[in-house]
Amino acid sequence: MKSHRYGKNKQFILDTAYSLFNEKGYKKTTMRDIAGRSGGSLGSITYYFKKKADIAKALYLEFSKNFYTQIRRIYSKLDLNTIEADTVYLCTSVLVEVSNPKLIRFMFDVSQEGLLTDIMKDTIFMQFARKNEYLKLNKDNESLMVESLFYIGMYQQLVVGIKSGLIHDVDKAIYIFNVQHLQQLGFSNTEINAILKTVLPICHAIKVEEEDIFDITLQYPYF
Template identity: 25%
Template sequence: MVNDLVYSINERLIMKNDLETKEKILKVALRLFSQNGYNETSIRKLAKESSVNLASINYYFKNKLGLYKACFHSLGQESLQIIEKLDITPASREHTENIIREFISEIIDLYVRNPSLILLTITEMRKKVLVGNFVGENHIMLIYKKLEIFFQSQIDSGIISDNLDARIVAGAIFGNVFNAINFDEVQLEKLNISLRTDEDYRKKYSSQLAYLYTYGLNYKGEDKCQ
């Protein structure tokens, strides 16, 4: 009985230590990959910065590519939560504005919680040759496609102008948000404002961008958009 209890306690301690070591390696990997890129980040550097040996990285992730892909695991979970925000079909412009604002806020909040992950994702998306069939791209494209479907439903229901192309509108919002994130450090340095560090600025950014797209997209002029 006592031996079983001791064994159980030891097992829990081992599992806890394993989880902590794995999370420590992932945290360091995200930072180094986002700063230096995949090719310029050696597995020896990863081990040294994580204060583990090479065998530990191979044990938890098999190799550098396995570790790189593991960095994007949380992106998949987060993307599903963001997509859920777009599953509702609004019945009014005000409701549309609220959904767009929440969508923008969710992406920015993900950046605030894990800036290295989002910056690494943006870096990878720009590459012509992706590392290991870059899994992060699939998660990002799922969000983009869902946003496109959302705007198409708004066009079909007459809430926003039928002069517009849902794909272009989705791309415009996507571009706005990810460019703002990408240049956030520059804004902090040059203008002393930052999405990551200033909660009031985050709220204003999400609200005003949602307002611009909701009511700007509602305009129905005589001339067709070309």
């Protein structure tokens, strides 16, 4: 997953960190490791990124944007409303993140350092803002942020539960996770069942090709 969004030196640092996170994992990679692999000094790294968490956030945001572009390409060709489309996005992202050993290890490691909220909050807030507009709920930004934080909290517990072995039936856990998310939006059980009846077969049909920690390609086999 390489991007040309950043300047050459900054991008080289991100690419180097990406390689190390993929090989060693986020937890075992240090800023000195990144400096050593990139052939620069620690100061040359901290000029762009004050701490390792800043690098993790930049890499995750690039991954999230690429993932959203791919999933949007899929759901835009299907006859889905905004809630169904966004649920396809969120459900598929959770399925991918918890089924990729390197990616769930990354998410677990950053969650243990209290970083998950920081790297996810902007992306999830945008999802809740989009639903707020579609459903005409007229919620203010603070309410949307609270809902976003609740969602991230549920996601963190899902990751921890799976990674620690407390959750054995992952499909059931993800189903419950989606029900809880839709309840946040005020849908009834009947409405939630109808949404998930449409969405879940799509999510499970999406084929995932994983090259490494963040290099993921999505394909929908029915077009």
